[in-house]
Amino acid sequence: MIYIYNLVHHYKLVIKVMEASGDIVLGMDIGGSHITLALVNMNLQTIIEHTYYRSYLNTRAKLEPIIDTWVNAINSVFAKENVDYKRIGMAMPGPFNYEEGVSFIKDNKKYDALYGHNIKQILAERLNIATSQIRMFNDAACFLQGEVFAGIAKNYTKAIGITLGTGLGTAILSDGVARDANLWNSDFKEAKAEDYISSRWFAKRYFELSGINLLDVRSLNEIAAESPVARAVFKEFSENLTLFIKQFIEAEQPEVVVLGGNITKAAAWYLPAVTRALKRYGIDIPVHISDLKENAALLGAAGCWQNNGKILAV
Structure with missing residues (x-):
């Protein structure tokens, strides 16, 4: 009986932690010269202010420095809150295969180094998470989704x-x-x-x-x-x-x-x-x-998890 009680108590605690983590998603906006990230409280539909992170990015750099900057920023933001199960929504410029995570950006003088690479897979490996924990969407769609989500x-x-x-x-x-x-x-x-x-x-x-x-x-x-x-x-x-x-x-x-x-x-x-x-x-x-200005795409990228990922890109 004691064993059964402890087992039930353990699973209740696990579920409670998962529910708490489920309220938080990292939203990330990949801009033309900056990246903007924050954890988003999905219940309150607001940015958790002390996790807000914005940084300049050399978008003409090679693949590795760009990925390094993204990974360091993501880890830094997640470190500011106790998030048990990490979920990431990314607003990305195109052209891009958003579902698979492959970039087709080229001859644009920005992010050309990403061309042909599976960015979702690279990030998942670097962050030690599953690719299913990362969702990528068109930045314009994320902008509008953000205004619907909280604007x-x-x-x-x-x-x-x-x-x-x-x-x-x-x-x-x-x-x-x-x-x-x-x-x-x-x-x-x-x-x-x-x-x-x-x-x-x-x-x-x-x-x-x-x-x-x-x-x-x-x-x-x-x-x-x-x-x-x-x-x-x-x-x-x-x-x-x-x-x-x-x-x-x-x-x-x-x-x-x-x-x-x-x-x-x-x-x-x-x-x-x-x-x-x-x-x-x-x-x-x-x-x-x-209403949300530069935070619209960030909130929209996070908000996609609320719609079960139903932001579409054509």
Whole structure:
């Protein structure tokens, strides 16, 4: 009888520990120049603040230094909490076989060293965990999933997400599940959508109008109040973005549009014009800036475990 009692008591303790660990997932956002990680309390849908980790990463480095940086960061974050069963959700740029964990990124000047390698398997071996404990998803889909999980799109069932940065990211939410829309290279005007909606477009267009090279959209934002040329560039961008959003809305019929990415920091110079133009087209769907900012993809990557991994990538 004593043996049976001790055995039952032991299993109750094991279950309790597993349940506690089951509340925590490590979310990781693999960005173009930084990595951001944190443990996420799945019940509270919040980042455990003291585990937050952000670090610069040389994305042009060889495979081993990149993996070393990721592994060291992951181990550092897990060391801050007692997590019995480790689960990791990673928001990754593409192209990528997210289910298998194989990178197809090349000729992008970022993460080219990952090309052809099974990143999930390499990480699992280095972290001494099973590959089933790592889930990888498209970063744009994770951004939108994060806003559904804990942000501005929480009360919506149909949404579209657009990330505005070095490149253009797009995602669709349907029935609580986000998937990559992969519209960055869709036909748009005289080229591809990303050629008109990205920080690269801003730099190119400002140079064409002024003959001056600017480092980034932040620099343009800083001079816009005093520069007619900068304001003209933002106006033209608002026209590009309006047309793109209009086409996206007409195709997907969402309840809300969520914008993220670094270009949204300059939204005051283009977003009012976008919403006015959409209304002239008879479109009165709310267009919101991300609540979660840079943490959206991190939370979305962790949140995929709540949906049993049903973030889709096409």
